Amino acid sequence: MQEIIDRIHAAESPLIIRGGGTKNWHGEDTKGEVLDVSSNTGIVSYEPGELVLTARCGTPLAEIEALLAQHRQMLAFEPPHFGSGSTLGGTLACGFSGPRRPYAGSARDFVLGIDVLDGNGQLLKFGGQVIKNVAGYDVSRLMVGALGTLGVLMQASLKVLPKPQSEMTLQFECGEAEALQRMNEWAGKPLPLSASAWLSGVLTIRLSGAESTVQAAHAKLGGEIHDRGAEFWKGLRDHTAAFFQDDVPLWRLSLPSTTPSLNLRGKHFINWGGAERWLKSDASASEIRARAAAHGGHATLHSGDKSADVFHPLPDALMKYHRRLKQQFDPRGILNVGRMYSAF
Amino acid sequence: MISNEVVRHLQAILPPHSLLLAREDLKPFETDGLTAFRNTPDVVALPETEEQVKQLLAICRETGTPVVFRGAGTGVSGGALPVDGAVLLAMTKFNRILDIDPLARTARVQPGVRNLAISEAAAAYGLYYAPDPSSQIACTIGGNVAENSGGVHCLKYGLTVHNVLSIRVLTIDGEEMVIGSEALDSPGYDLLALMTGSEGMLAVTLEISVKLLPKPERTQVLLAAFDDVEKAGSAVGAIISGGVLPAGLEMMDKLAIEAAEAYAGAGYPLDAMAILLVEVDGTQEEVSEDVMRVRDVLLASGATEVRTARDEAEQKKFWAGRKAAFPAVGRLAPDYYCMDGTIPRKALPAVLKRITELSAEYALPVANVFHAGDGNLHPLILYDANQPDAWEKAERLGADILELCVEHGGTITGEHGVGVEKINQMCVQFGAPELLAFHGVKACFDENALLNPGKAVPTLHRCAEYGAMHVAGGKLPFPELPRF
Numbered sequence A: 001m002q003e004i005i006d007r008i009h010a011a012e013s014p015l016i017i018r019g020g021g022t023k024n025w026h027g028e029d030t031k032g033e034v035l036d037v038s039s040n041t042g043i044v045s046y047e048p049g050e051l052v053l054t055a056r057c058g059t060p061l062a063e064i065e066a067l068l069a070q071h072r073q074m075l076a077f078e079p080p081h082f083g084s085g086s087t088l089g090g091t092l093a094c095g096f097s098g099p100r101r102p103y104a105g106s107a108r109d110f111v112l113g114i115d116v117l118d119g120n121g122q123l124l125k126f127g128g129q130v131i132k133n134v135a136g137y138d139v140s141r142l143m144v145g146a147l148g149t150l151g152v153l154m155q156a157s158l159k160v161l162p163k164p165q166s167e168m169t170l171q172f173e174c175g176e177a178e179a180l181q182r183m184n185e186w187a188g189k190p191l192p193l194s195a196s197a198w199l200s201g202v203l204t205i206r207l208s209g210a211e212s213t214v215q216a217a218h219a220k221l222g223g224e225i226h227d228r229g230a231e232f233w234k235g236l237r238d239h240t241a242a243f244f245q246d247d248v249p250l251w252r253l254s255l256p257s258t259t260p261s262l263n264l265r266g267k268h269f270i271n272w273g274g275a276e277r278w279l280k281s282d283a284s285a286s287e288i289r290a291r292a293a294a295h296g297g298h299a300t301l302h303s304g305d306k307s308a309d310v311f312h313p314l315p316d317a318l319m320k321y322h323r324r325l326k327q328q329f330d331p332r333g334i335l336n337v338g339r340m341y342s343a344f
Numbered sequence B: 001m002i003s004n005e006v007v008r009h010l011q012a013i014l015p016p017h018s019l020l021l022a023r024e025d026l027k028p029f030e031t032d033g034l035t036a037f038r039n040t041p042d043v044v045a046l047p048e049t050e051e052q053v054k055q056l057l058a059i060c061r062e063t064g065t066p067v068v069f070r071g072a073g074t075g076v077s078g079g080a081l082p083v084d085g086a087v088l089l090a091m092t093k094f095n096r097i098l099d100i101d102p103l104a105r106t107a108r109v110q111p112g113v114r115n116l117a118i119s120e121a122a123a124a125y126g127l128y129y130a131p132d133p134s135s136q137i138a139c140t141i142g143g144n145v146a147e148n149s150g151g152v153h154c155l156k157y158g159l160t161v162h163n164v165l166s167i168r169v170l171t172i173d174g175e176e177m178v179i180g181s182e183a184l185d186s187p188g189y190d191l192l193a194l195m196t197g198s199e200g201m202l203a204v205t206l207e208i209s210v211k212l213l214p215k216p217e218r219t220q221v222l223l224a225a226f227d228d229v230e231k232a233g234s235a236v237g238a239i240i241s242g243g244v245l246p247a248g249l250e251m252m253d254k255l256a257i258e259a260a261e262a263y264a265g266a267g268y269p270l271d272a273m274a275i276l277l278v279e280v281d282g283t284q285e286e287v288s289e290d291v292m293r294v295r296d297v298l299l300a301s302g303a304t305e306v307r308t309a310r311d312e313a314e315q316k317k318f319w320a321g322r323k324a325a326f327p328a329v330g331r332l333a334p335d336y337y338c339m340d341g342t343i344p345r346k347a348l349p350a351v352l353k354r355i356t357e358l359s360a361e362y363a364l365p366v367a368n369v370f371h372a373g374d375g376n377l378h379p380l381i382l383y384d385a386n387q388p389d390a391w392e393k394a395e396r397l398g399a400d401i402l403e404l405c406v407e408h409g410g411t412i413t414g415e416h417g418v419g420v421e422k423i424n425q426m427c428v429q430f431g432a433p434e435l436l437a438f439h440g441v442k443a444c445f446d447e448n449a450l451l452n453p454g455k456a457v458p459t460l461h462r463c464a465e466y467g468a469m470h471v472a473g474g475k476l477p478f479p480e481l482p483r484f
Ligand SMILES: Cc1cc2nc3c(=O)[nH]c(=O)nc-3n(C[C@H](O)[C@H](O)[C@H](O)COP(=O)(O)OP(=O)(O)OC[C@H]3O[C@@H](n4cnc5c(N)ncnc54)[C@H](O)[C@@H]3O)c2cc1C
Pocket: B032, B033, B068, B069, B070, B071, B072, B073, B074, B075, B076, B078, B079, B080, B091, B111, B132, B133, B134, B135, B138, B139, B140, B141, B142, B143, B144, B145, B146, B147, B148, B149, B150, B151, B152, B199, B200, B201, B203, B204, B205, B206, B326, B415, B416, B452
């Protein structure tokens, strides 16, 4: 830790914080010296009965998941890995969540506390290791998805959950409109849904829970059992599925789940019960953004030509408070400057 | 005192029925649910339109007048306690449910809507709003967002922060913003998390969209009796590490059991030292399996008796005692003071033991009711405010209990907020750098500290005075500060 603090103190120009480096592609391209934080590793505490795990942020995600699995527990937001070296810190800084997100919650939902080094190299400890905590502003959750622009994440405590006893992936042939209707209707019923996606005429859902519950839901809903379900969801989660394998720009659209098909040029698949749409398209950024915004959503450029902004532009009022918060936590402008928006 | 000039400005924008100035009208607003603190406000504004709220904040900004927002006033940390010279802005007239979208499972509501009213309106669609504070018939969703309120079902369904999709706020600078969205995330920083639980210190909330959940197919409640509090405490951990995530997991100690039984006749075993109430929900099959598993764990953990409710009526009866616990305990003494610390579950036995000792030292009885699944304690300190020094004693005992929670790796408030009540304990929970960061965050949104000034985050001077400033490496932080 001292080494990282010294680097921040000594820095006269922006640093690029790097954990496992598996998500270097995410966000705007930035310039600066690399601040490698991947050696800040180790699980600090884990007691299954508490449902809480605390680890240093350089700890590989895979190590955390393996330990949890030994106790039949899991990170319920099903974090994408995007490579073998991904760390806890990078996962939280990007704030990505996997297929279980609409049913279980997002990365930030499971964060209980985070220790950060601010732009002055000062260690700040927010939140804690208990499930309920409303002392002080919720700065630990503010750090999730902030892309390291507000602080270097050093240690985090997460709520973990028991792993479901069994899971089953089912497939149904159906069109897009019908799939959207079903995903939303089913989510409003007491069904053990834990993922749902639609791609090229096939609706795929995952059921999780007690064996009997999963069986009963299968009997109710019908559908064909997918015999490599786990692989299917992992392919969507980590973008290793065939859909992602070409050079066309990749966009992520986050939308209200009932939004009808946007009819944008290119191919797309629907995830998160309708709330996340991945689009492979060479349509212009402005067209994609306008269409998403018209439905109350936003669009992020995941890969492709970054001459357009990566993130959806913010209204002026929001931008004003973003800049003030950046100024508050990183007054010298040292940490991941410009990674999110060029303005800070 | 608020100046006549400010009052004249307010009169210009608000009709007479929306501006209370007479002493007898102001009196009901002198306190919130933490009645030990009272302060009659100078003026109470009850605007009916957003335009009026905007104009009111503009007047406050231009005249440097502080504002305290208020929902239903059920808060129990003094969040809505009037501040000298401030306008008390009550949002209760904004009480309309604007839209329920059953397919998207969302409700868009005004901040003055009561928590329970949302679930009532959603019931027609088989949906409900999950966070259910015990005050849900009265408290407003605006207050819930400001306090990040919880309830008995937090362990499985989360707090307010996990169930709000977006809010529309107005800052003291007059900036109106939508934070969050009806999608599952938004670009930029997670300001929704920052605003939730910010105790009316950063902005006023004008509109809120919440997530609705499908009502579970089936619910079942188990009641387990223990002859030892420690065994009950370990049973809680055993249920959870056994892989069941109960919808509710509550614990009551002997004094609370006796009080609740006398009050509600819930059929609680009076010879027990502690009882656990375990609610499991889900599909038919899931509930049947979970009931069996929980039963086994309870018996293996040394429960002297485990009952499963025979029908819905008995489930209600089991809960009736728990839900009536506060008023029931209230009958044991003229006054009670409710604490809200949270601890890691494993610390439960040690903390309970120490609370018993402290109760004896202060000669004030303490009844314990908790959201055991979350490790959230609600020790109820019994006292008689008419006795000299009784409140001061109760307050000191409360402070000791909260500091005990911090010592065991917990926190001073799980769901009730800091307000004015726990402001000294913030000095124990956090060090100077975090407190300064909180003040910095506040200044980002409210540079001149006009919103709910003096609450939630103590000044370093105050901490120095409280004498609890963390000493790092033998040196007090900020030695240049005067300590008085
Ligand atoms: C008997 C009883 C049981 C309770 N049980 C629980 C429980 O189980 N769980 C729990 O978490 N709490 C509980 N509480 C505490 C309380 O009900 C909650 O904190 C509730 O959220 C407060 O809502 P309110 O509308 O009464 O807010 P108020 O008390 O009026 O205000 C609370 C805070 O919110 C701010 N505020 C209110 N409206 C707005 C707005 N529109 N914009 C910005 N700020 C605003 C105020 O400034 C203040 O800081 C209980 C209280 C009582 C009296």
